[in-house]
Every structure is written in C-alpha cells, then in structure tokens.
Amino acid sequence: MLKKLASAAVALTMTTGLSGPAFAQDLDGTLRIISDMSNPAPREVMEGLAADFDAMHPNLTVELDIVDREAWKSQIRNALSANPPDVVNWYAANRMAPYVDSGLFMDITDWWDAGDYEGLESVKGALTMDGKQWGIPYTYYQWGVYYREDIFNELGLEEPETFEQEIANCQAILDSGRKCYTIGTKFLWTAGGWFDYLNMRTNGFDHHMALARGELSWTEDEGVRQTFENWRTLIDMGAFVDDHQTYSWQEALPFMVNGEAAAYLMGNFVVPQLRDAGLGDDQIDFYQFPAINPDVAMGEDAPTDTFHVASGAQNVEAARAFLQYVTSAEVQTEINGPDGLGQLPVNANASVADDEFIQQGFTMLSENATGGIAQFFDRDFPAEMASIGMEGLQEFMVFPDNLDDILARLENARQRIYD
Amino acid sequence: MTIATDPETQGWFQRNRMIITPLLFLLPGVAFFAVYVISPIFQSFYISTFEWNGLGSLSEQGEFVGMQNYSELMADRNFEVSLWNNVKWLALYLLAIPGGLFIALFLNQTIRGIRVYKSLFFFPFVISQVVVGLVFSWFYLPNVGLLNVVLGWFGTEVNILGNPDLATYGIIAAGLWPQTAYCMILYLTGLNAVDPEQIEAARLDGARGRHMLWHVILPQLRPATFIAFVVTIIGALRSFDLISVMTNGGPFGSTRVLSFYMFEKALSEYGFRMGYGSAIAVILFLIMLIFIGYFLWSMWRDERDARR
Numbered sequence: 001m002l003k004k005l006a007s008a009a010v011a012l013t014m015t016t017g018l019s020g021p022a023f024a025q026d027l028d029g030t031l032r033i034i035s036d037m038s039n040p041a042p043r044e045v046m047e048g049l050a051a052d053f054d055a056m057h058p059n060l061t062v063e064l065d066i067v068d069r070e071a072w073k074s075q076i077r078n079a080l081s082a083n084p085p086d087v088v089n090w091y092a093a094n095r096m097a098p099y100v101d102s103g104l105f106m107d108i109t110d111w112w113d114a115g116d117y118e119g120l121e122s123v124k125g126a127l128t129m130d131g132k133q134w135g136i137p138y139t140y141y142q143w144g145v146y147y148r149e150d151i152f153n154e155l156g157l158e159e160p161e162t163f164e165q166e167i168a169n170c171q172a173i174l175d176s177g178r179k180c181y182t183i184g185t186k187f188l189w190t191a192g193g194w195f196d197y198l199n200m201r202t203n204g205f206d207h208h209m210a211l212a213r214g215e216l217s218w219t220e221d222e223g224v225r226q227t228f229e230n231w232r233t234l235i236d237m238g239a240f241v242d243d244h245q246t247y248s249w250q251e252a253l254p255f256m257v258n259g260e261a262a263a264y265l266m267g268n269f270v271v272p273q274l275r276d277a278g279l280g281d282d283q284i285d286f287y288q289f290p291a292i293n294p295d296v297a298m299g300e301d302a303p304t305d306t307f308h309v310a311s312g313a314q315n316v317e318a319a320r321a322f323l324q325y326v327t328s329a330e331v332q333t334e335i336n337g338p339d340g341l342g343q344l345p346v347n348a349n350a351s352v353a354d355d356e357f358i359q360q361g362f363t364m365l366s367e368n369a370t371g372g373i374a375q376f377f378d379r380d381f382p383a384e385m386a387s388i389g390m391e392g393l394q395e396f397m398v399f400p401d402n403l404d405d406i407l408a409r410l411e412n413a414r415q416r417i418y419d
Numbered sequence: 420m421t422i423a424t425d426p427e428t429q430g431w432f433q434r435n436r437m438i439i440t441p442l443l444f445l446l447p448g449v450a451f452f453a454v455y456v457i458s459p460i461f462q463s464f465y466i467s468t469f470e471w472n473g474l475g476s477l478s479e480q481g482e483f484v485g486m487q488n489y490s491e492l493m494a495d496r497n498f499e500v501s502l503w504n505n506v507k508w509l510a511l512y513l514l515a516i517p518g519g520l521f522i523a524l525f526l527n528q529t530i531r532g533i534r535v536y537k538s539l540f541f542f543p544f545v546i547s548q549v550v551v552g553l554v555f556s557w558f559y560l561p562n563v564g565l566l567n568v569v570l571g572w573f574g575t576e577v578n579i580l581g582n583p584d585l586a587t588y589g590i591i592a593a594g595l596w597p598q599t600a601y602c603m604i605l606y607l608t609g610l611n612a613v614d615p616e617q618i619e620a621a622r623l624d625g626a627r628g629r630h631m632l633w634h635v636i637l638p639q640l641r642p643a644t645f646i647a648f649v650v651t652i653i654g655a656l657r658s659f660d661l662i663s664v665m666t667n668g669g670p671f672g673s674t675r676v677l678s679f680y681m682f683e684k685a686l687s688e689y690g691f692r693m694g695y696g697s698a699i700a701v702i703l704f705l706i707m708l709i710f711i712g713y714f715l716w717s718m719w720r721d722e723r724d725a726r727r
Contacts, residue, residue, distance in 0.1 A: 073688040074686060074687055074688055077473060077474055080474070081474065081475075098472055098474055098691050099474065101472075101474075102472065102474035102475040102480060103475065104474055104475070186666070186667060186669060187667060188669070242561065242578075243561040243562075243578045243581045245581045245669060245670040245671075246560070246561060246578060246580050246581040246670075378689070383688075383689040383690075383691055384689060384690075384691065384692070386689055387683075387688075387689035387690075391669070391671050391672055392671070394669065394670065394671055395670070395671035398581075398670065398671075409496070
C-alpha cells in the first residue's frame with residue numbers, strides 16, 4: 001500500500017503538473033507532524049502518508065508523532081502552546097473554535113484562494129470560521145442506522161422511511177423479545193447522535209444549527225419540546241437497551257452482535273467492528289434515519305476529520321505542500337479506500353471505495369441530504385454547551401420525567417455560554 | 420578545642436556555620452517546594468479571578484472577573500453534588516481503618532503459612548488503582564457481572580454504577596478494598612511493637628477480650644492509627660482515578676468529586692474554563708487545609724510531648 005501511494009504521488013506530480021509554490025521548488029528542513037490517527041488502520045495510513053511525502057522530497061525529513069486519539073483531545077492545547085509542530089490533526093466546525101480564537105491555528109485562507117485544494121469546494125464550509133479557512137479535511141463518514149438484516153428478514157420488516165414505520169418495526173422487534181436499538185451512553189456523545197437526528201428530522205437542519213449557535217431557547221422553543229416528545233415515544237416503548245449509561249459505545253456492540261438488539265445509530269466506523277465480531281455482510285445493512293416531519297428536508301451528520309497548521313509552525317512551506325498532497329484526488333482515493341480508512345474521500349474528483357456501506361453513505365450524502373450536512377453534536381455546539389448538553393441528554397434517556405429540569409439547566413447554560 | 424576561640428579572628432562563615440549549614444542543606448528542598456507547591460497555590464488564587472480558556476497568555480486573553488467564578492460556583496448544582504460526594508468519600512473511606520485493624524488482629528497469629536495469607540490480604544494495595552477500578556466495574560456490570568449473577572440467584576439485580584444514587588457508594592467500596600489492605604499493613608507493623616510485658620501484666624489483672632483491645636492494645640497502636648488516618652484522608656481526597664475509570668463522573672455527573680469536576684471544567688476534552696477550574700481547586704485546597712492543619716498541629720504536639 002505504501003508503494004502504491006508513492007507511485008500515485010509521483011504520477012500526480014508528473015501528469016497534472018500541479019502548480020503552486022509548494023511543488024515548484026523542492027522542500028528542505030524538517031516537517032513535524034503530530035497525528036491522532038492511533039487506531040491500527042488509520043495509523044498505517046498516516047505512517048504511509050508521512051513516509052511517502054518524505055520519499056518525494058529528498059531534502060526534507062518528516063517527523064511523525066502519533067498520539068492516542070482520546071488523549072489527543074486534551075493534549076492538543078499543550079502541543080500547540082509550547083514549541084508547536086507544523087501540522088496537527090483535529091476536527092472541523094466548532095471544535096476548532098478555541099484554537100482559532102486563541103490564534104493557535106494558522107489562517108490558510110490564501111492557500112484555499114490560490115487553488116491548492118481543487119475539488120474540495122463542497123467541504124470548505126466546515127473549515128470556515130469568521131469568513132476564513134483554518135485547515136483542510138482529509139476524511140469524513142456518514143451516520144445512520146446500521147441494522148441486523150437477518151433479524152429484519154426473519155420478522156419480515158422493511159427499511160423504514162417514516163417515523164410511523166420505524167415505530168411499527170420497533171414494536172415488532174420488541175414483540176420478538178429483542179430491543180430495537182443498542183446504545184452505550186457512558187461517554188455521552190452517542191446520545192448526542194440521537195438528538196441530532198431526532199431534531200433535524202423534527203425541526204429541520206436550519207433549526208438544529210440555530211440551536212447550536214445558541215439562537216433558540218431550550219425551554220421556550222416548541223420544536224425542541226416536540227423533538228424530546230418523539231424521543232420519549234421510543235424510550236417509553238423500551239426501544240433502547242437497558243443500563244446503557246454503564247456502557248461505552250464498544251461495550252454496547254455485543255447486544256447487536258448477539259442479536260439481542262436489532263440496530264445501532266452510529267457512524268460508519270462501526271462497520272469494521274461488526275465485521276470483526278463475526279457478522280457477515282448478509283447480516284448487516286444500513287438505512288438513512290427515517291423522516292419524521294415530511295415538511296423538512298433531510299439533514300445528515302457527517303463528521304469531518306482535519307489537518308491544521310499550527311500558527312507557530314517552523315516549516316510553513318512544507319506544511320502547505322503536505323496539506324495539498326493529502327487532499328489531492330489520488331491520495332484521497334488511496335487513503336479512504338477499503339485498505340485504508342474505509343471512509344469517504346473529501347475530494348470530489350477522488351473515487352469512492354467499492355464497499356456496500358461507503359457507497360450507500362456516499363449516495364445518501366450527495367443525493368438525499370438536501371437539508372444540509374452537520375458535523376456532530378459535540379462539534380457543532382460550543383465545547384461547554386456540548387458537554388452540559390450531552391449530560392442532560394443522557395439523563396433524559398434514563399429519567400425522561402426529568403425533562404423540565406434538564407431543559408431549564410440547558411437554558412441556563414445557554415444564556416451564560418453564548419453571551 | 421581551645422585554639423579558635425577568639426571570634427574576632429574567625430571568618431563570618433565560620434562564626435555562623437551552625438546556622439548556615441542547615442540552611443544550605445534545606446535550600447534545594449525549600450526552593451523546589453516554593454516553585455512547585457507554594458507558588459502554584461497563589462497562582463490558582465490569581466487565575467481563579469479570571470475568565471480564561473487556558474490557551475494563549477493570561478494577560479492577553481484572560482478577562483478579569485473578580486469573585487464572579489466563586490459566586491457562580493455557589494449556584495452551580497454540579498459543584499454542590501461534587502462537594503457532597505467529597506464528604507461521602509471522606510466519611511466512608513475512614514471505614515478502612517477499623518477494617519484494617521480487624522484484619523490485622525485476625526492475621527496477627529503464628530500458624531503455618533501466615534506470611535502467605537498476609538501477602539494475599541496485602542495484594543490489592545499492590546495493584547494499580549486503575550486496575551482496581553476496572554475489576555470492580557466488571558464486577559458491577561449489569562447481567563454479566565459477578566455481583567448481578569449472584570443477585571440473580573435471589574431473583575434481584577442492581578446496576579450500581581448506572582444508578583445516580585448508588586454509583587458513588589459503589590466506587591467508594593472499590594476504593595476501600597486496597598485502602599483496607601494498606602491500613603492492615605500499618606497495623607500489622609504496629610502490633611509487632613506492642614509491648615508483651617504490658618499484655619502479660621494486663622492479663623494478670625484480668626483484662627480480656629475487648630477490654631484488653633480498648634485499654635491496652637489500642638493506646639499502643641496510636642502512632643499506627645494516626646498514620647492510617649492521614650493516608651486514608653489523603654486517599655479519599657485524591658479519588659480521581661477510580662472515578663475516571665469506573666464512571667467518568669457519570670451517570671449525569673452524579674459521581675464527580677471536586678478534583679474530577681475541576682479537571683472536567685479546566686483541562687478535559689470540553690473544558691476550557693481555567694478560571695472556573697481554579698476556583699474549584701481553591702475550594703478543594705481550603706478543605707484540605709483543614710486536615711493539613713490538623714495533621715501539622717497533631718505532629719507538633721507529639722514532638723513537643725516527646726521532648727519533655
């Protein structure tokens with residue numbers, strides 16, 4: 001795979017004759033990258049990227065540090081403050097805000113304007129803040145309902161398209177002695193996914209984003225109440241597995257693998273986990289979260305992972321060349337392919353891997369997400385609002401009767417955080 | 420030694436060496452203590468009067484807000500929960516002391532292989548807190564955890580770590596396991612130092628059972644009890660790792676303690692409020708100060724008595 005990447009890169013420079021200062025003159029010095037791609041497959045991809053980029057530029061040394069993905073979420077602030085590296089991994093949208101506001105990410109609007117990132121126009125918005133661009137995406141993935149195809153077949157169920165069908169399906173699944181959905185909310189964000197979808201389907205994408213920007217009241221807004229009402233319908237049916245507040249998302253997987261629960265609302269990264277657990281592709285399938293309010297267009301969650309240049313970067317030229325390299329169509333096709341990340345490429349000219357789930361996700365996002373594409377609860381809402389919010393969502397899933405109290409708390413937090 | 424008696428002929432250093440030498444020996448320790456312990460305490464006070472996200476410099480990006488962080492704390496329900504949890508930890512963790520004493524008395528006998536039993540009882544203290552937390556969270560797991568398998572035989576079940584009313588007690592129980600072992604070791608060494616003649620004398624006077632324990636053994640174990648008290652209080656106040664591993668502060672924040680809440684607000688994934696976190700740290704410090712003051716006073720009193 002490393003060889004393939006290298007040859008793709010060479011072909012890229014030779015055939016397309018990329019312009020721009022980055023490729024025009026050769027680079028020297030050291031390029032320091034800190035990456036959070038610590039899971040086995042992403043790690044291999046990242047190491048391949050660094051090695052190939054190093055090989056392309058004989059005078060340049062690429063120094064790569066891979067940090068545990070969870071640990072990086074709190075380490076990034078230290079890494080960027082003192083003796084910063086040139087390039088780091090992070091996430092799009094509001095998750096960038098603290099670093100953008102503190103001037104720790106470099107403003108790379110000029111590079112976008114210079115045409116470094118051809119084919120990335122559609123994802124530019126997620127990297128834009130205050131009208132400027134602060135990084136580049138390298139991969140994204142769809143969210144949706146992953147379900148046990150064999151259980152659906154056994155019960156004679158179809159993929160639902162409306163909330164009524166969803167509820168009817170769920171009732172049939174419950175009657176067969178299973179739970180409809182597995183979920184593990186110990187680390188909270190999984191509940192954020194459910195809220196994202198229920199709210200985008202009930203009130204639409206624009207309402208959801210207005211809520212994320214703090215423009216709507218949690219207590220006064222009728223739409224928000226309606227979202228929780230819909231959620232409550234599922235909770236009262238007993239649709240979710242019991243004791244979910246005790247499990248991480250991985251610990252909730254066995255319910256689906258063992259057939260005790262029929263579906264999982266999750267990102268596409270769940271697929272390799274299900275396959276590794278022994279489910280065949282005839283047992284897993286995917287459907288888009290069904291419509292609830294027919295009047296609103298479908299919005300989707302598609303979290304984007306990114307690269308940024310630290311504002312204290314030493315080797316800016318090399319960093320620029322690296323970002324351009326990562327986003328080029330050939331490299332995008334390679335790293336997001338089935339041997340790499342197994343996700344969606346950000347470059348419109350790259351080809352999408354021939355995988356049942358990646359293809360379905362690509363079609364869904366490009367054809368049936370007319371409402372808009374959100375990042376995710378904890379990336380669209382400001383950090384503190386996200387953390388307080390997701391804690392409230394978890395409490396709601398366990399004690400739905402506490403809703404008034406929870407909403408009052410969220411409203412209180414909103415008025416303090418956004419002012 | 421009568422040669423160098425004339426103070427006028429000696430150098431300044433020579434004359435004052437009885438004072439200077441100990442000061443020189445103390446200097447490295449005092450310097451490190453001042454830089455790494457004393458000054459951060461005052462820095463925390465200082466930062467707690469700012470609204471600052473911890474990125475960039477305090478003077479440029481921080482906004483002075485005075486006592487606002489503290490007044491917000493007073494109205495913060497999560498802070499109240501964390502504070503009460505700290506109180507629960509402090510009170511219940513002390514159970515490790517009688518527990519350790521009981522096991523130590525039980526093990527303080529000479530039978531074959533007693534050393535093996537002692538090491539087995541001491542074993543939990545050797546394991547890392549993180550592992551203890553992990554083991555207990557598996558033990559508590561709903562459906563498949565050992566606790567619920569056993570409870571299942573009686574037709575009942577309980578998800579301790581998923582229940583906001585029980586979760587903190589579940590974590591404290593996990594913490595008591597190694598802490599009891601620690602106290603046991605302290606008492607076992609203490610029991611070695613108990614004067615056999617006094618026991619003999621007490622026995623001749625007819626003291627037995629709990630009278631013997633209360634009036635003869637325990638007074639001699641006072642130093643061990645003091646140390647056990649100190650380490651248990653310290654252990655209770657730094658219960659961070661168990662909480663982080665077992666519940667991550669949840670469900671919905673019901674198991675947070677002050678140290679965990681401080682971390683969450685200031686340093687965690689979603690925490691960018693250095694000032695608010697510092698305010699929590701200051702409160703925690705003031706609570707600790709009560710105990711630290713008591714320990715220092717108690718040690719000072721003992722030394723004074725010993726010198727008499």
